[in-house]
Amino acid sequence: MINFQPLVLLDETVTEVILNEDTETVDATYMYLEPKDTNLNRSLSLGKNIRYSIREDSLRVKYPSSHEFPSFRTVDANDLIHETEIADDDRIPYILKVVNCPFYHPRDTDVIRKELENLEHFRGVRGLVQSAGIAVFSNPYATSQEDNQHMVIKGILLKYYSGGSLQRILEEQRVTGSDWGRWAVQIGNALDTIHRAKKTHMDLKPSNIVLDRDGNAILIDISGIGGVTRKWLAPEIQDEPSLFDLPFQTRRLNDVWAYGKVLKEIASKIDEGASMKALNMVADHLTQDIPTRWTLSEAISQLENRQNSD
Known part of the structure; x- marks a missing residue:
């Protein structure tokens, strides 16, 4: 019973129609059509008071051009x-x-x-x-x-990176015997590249690290403003409500802490030995409180020296 013929759609978007009985509604118009069924008295009474206004639907999907x-x-x-x-x-x-x-x-x-x-x-x-x-x-x-x-x-x-995610490799206990030392350095270098561009990752974790067909580690989900995983956030920002509004330096230190936690996860899947202890040592320094937390360059240097000595 509502006549939508007078409705003018907004260009290039979704038009939301708001129906009400407010006689003061700006630019509102009666939209009632007389019902053929004379028994619809209640609807008839209501319909005569219905007005409408339009606006752009704020929940529509926004497709970039x-x-x-x-x-x-x-x-x-x-x-x-x-x-x-x-x-x-x-x-x-x-x-x-x-x-x-x-x-x-x-x-x-x-x-x-x-x-x-x-x-x-x-x-x-x-x-x-x-x-x-x-x-x-x-x-x-x-x-x-x-x-x-x-x-x-x-x-x-x-x-598409055919080597799968680091998360899967950890879950399947496939770290021992793999080139995990190279992964550790590659992840650190990739993160350092992001930081040198004055950008941050903010969701570094094993599921956001994949391997290509040659076994090289690749960081994915690099928007820097997407979702976050709370348990992979540094302790100093765990309770921050607006994470992506934090200063660059704070977000960078969070990435460094998360990198240390990734290294801990890798070390936990390696057989006991000097290599595991060395990786844990670097991870411990990266996950310390801010005053004593290592920089990426310090960690990468230690990892590269260890890799060369092996």
């Missing part, structure tokens, strides 16, 4: 093949990190944008996840035929 990141290769999302991994026309496997994820929150779009910025900044840098492009599709919120040609970002195509 493909024009925002012109340096990235674009892949039509419709051309992707969904198998165990994602593949394009060349059958190269990728991971597709989508904007419209389960339990989407508008802030998730900011995280995607920031990750794209960092992927662009660290393009070609060893030890950090690399992008294969962006998956695009026609704007689902287009309000005219011409708008259908406007492409938006559905997600990021990330290179």
Whole structure:
């Protein structure tokens, strides 16, 4: 019984309609249609008082425009093949990190944008996840035929690293006999690269470290403003409500502490011996209170010396 014909949709977005009986509603219009069923007296009475106003839906999925990141290769999302991994026309496997994820929150779009910025900044840098492009599709919120040609970002195509995550390797007790000493140095160097760019990771943990086919450690999830795992936060910021608003120096020290905890996890899976003790020693220095906490360069130097001596 509500006539939506007079409704003018907002361009390029989702229009939210608010119905009420407030006669003072600005720009509100009666939307009632006479019911054919004369027994609907109650609805008729209510309907005559209904007015409406519109606004942009604040909970809509915000898809970034493909024009925002012109340096990235674009892949039509419709051309992707969904198998165990994602593949394009060349059958190269990728991971597709989508904007419209389960339990989407508008802030998730900011995280995607920031990750794209960092992927662009660290393009070609060893030890950090690399992008294969962006998956695009026609704007689902287009309000005219011409708008259908406007492409938006559905997600990021990330290179697939076949060695799996460090978390899985730890869980499967596959550290002993592997090149864990190289991983420790590579993780530290990758984190140092991020810090030298005045950026931080803020969610360093074994599940955010993967191995490529040659066994090299790679850091992933490098937006720096995504989710955090509380148990992997340094003690001094455990109770901070706004972690990503903290000063760079505070966030950097948190990354250093988390790096130390990663090294502890690796050491816990190594057979007792001089190598395990050396790794634990470095990890202990990295997870001390701030005044005595080692820097990344101190830790990497110790790890490299140990690796060379072996």
